[in-house]
Amino acid sequence: ILNVEQSPQSLHVQEGDSTNFTCSFPSSNFYALHWYRWETAKSPEALFVMTLNGDEKKKGRISATLNTKEGYSYLYIKGSQPEDSATYLCASTFGNEKLTFGTGTRLTIIP
Amino acid sequence: NAGVTQTPKFRILKIGQSMTLQCAQDMNHNYMYWYRQDPGMGLKLIYYSVGAGITDKGEVPNGYNVSRSTTEDFPLRLELAAPSQTSVYFCASSRRASRDEQYFGPGTRLTVT
Numbered sequence: 484i485l486n487v488e489q490s491p492q493s494l495h496v497q498e499g500d501s502t503n504f505t506c507s508f509p510s511s512n513f514y515a516l517h518w519y520r521w522e523t524a525k526s527p528e529a530l531f532v533m534t535l536n537g538d539e540k541k542k543g544r545i546s547a548t549l550n551t552k553e554g555y556s557y558l559y560i561k562g563s564q565p566e567d568s569a570t571y572l573c574a575s576t577f578g579n580e581k582l583t584f585g586t587g588t589r590l591t592i593i594p
Numbered sequence: 595n596a597g598v599t600q601t602p603k604f605r606i607l608k609i610g611q612s613m614t615l616q617c618a619q620d621m622n623h624n625y626m627y628w629y630r631q632d633p634g635m636g637l638k639l640i641y642y643s644v645g646a647g648i649t650d651k652g653e654v655p656n657g658y659n660v661s662r663s664t665t666e667d668f669p670l671r672l673e674l675a676a677p678s679q680t681s682v683y684f685c686a687s688s689r690r691a692s693r694d695e696q697y698f699g700p701g702t703r704l705t706v707t
Contacts, residue, residue, distance in 0.1 A: 517695065527699035528698070529695030582639070582696070
């Protein structure tokens with residue numbers, strides 16, 4: 484079973500501050516790394532899918548980086564807003580068919 | 595384009611009862627997945643399918659069965675429900691397996707008492 488770990492488990496950030504959190508995964512047989520945002524009472528929505536070492540992706544104030552050699556990805560949020568409050572999930576895969584999800588980082592933005 | 599739909603939204607079952615959770619997608623995706631969400635545990639894969647007629651077990655398949663007779667539909671069957679199956683169940687689909695994002699349905703909240 485692939486072990487995907489996320490840290491921290493939860494985070495409180497003041498509105499306007501920037502923050503980041505980590506996803507760690509086994510670097511051998513890496514295929515893809517996904518980030519999802521999961522708001523309370525909704526279903527997960529994809530933010531990024533990354534496959535190449537050194538990949539950087541950006542969507543508005545949110546960006547992500549990928550290091551497949553050492554097995555980690557960072558998610559950054561710049562200038563946090565209340566609507567950023569959510570659980571952020573990462574998922575990785577050994578092969579081409581299925582993802583293994585981490586347990587998520589729960590982010591709360593304090594107005 | 596409805597995306598991924600799931601029914602029912604909520605259900606309470608008694609121990610030993612059976613039920614089928616329905617999932618359908620209208621995006622012509624080959625890959626479909628069933629997950630369960632347990633508190634503090636993230637999403638665990640129950641079963642997945644790479645196309646009509648092809649299914650395979652995920653991480654936690656015991657107590658569940660699936661079928662995939664069409665590209666659109668991927669029902670999950672619970673036989674002899676147990677309290678341990680109390681969870682929120684999500685169905686998802688994707689176009690090209692793990693290099694494409696997964697699209698999730700709204701979830702089914704199941705309680706077994």
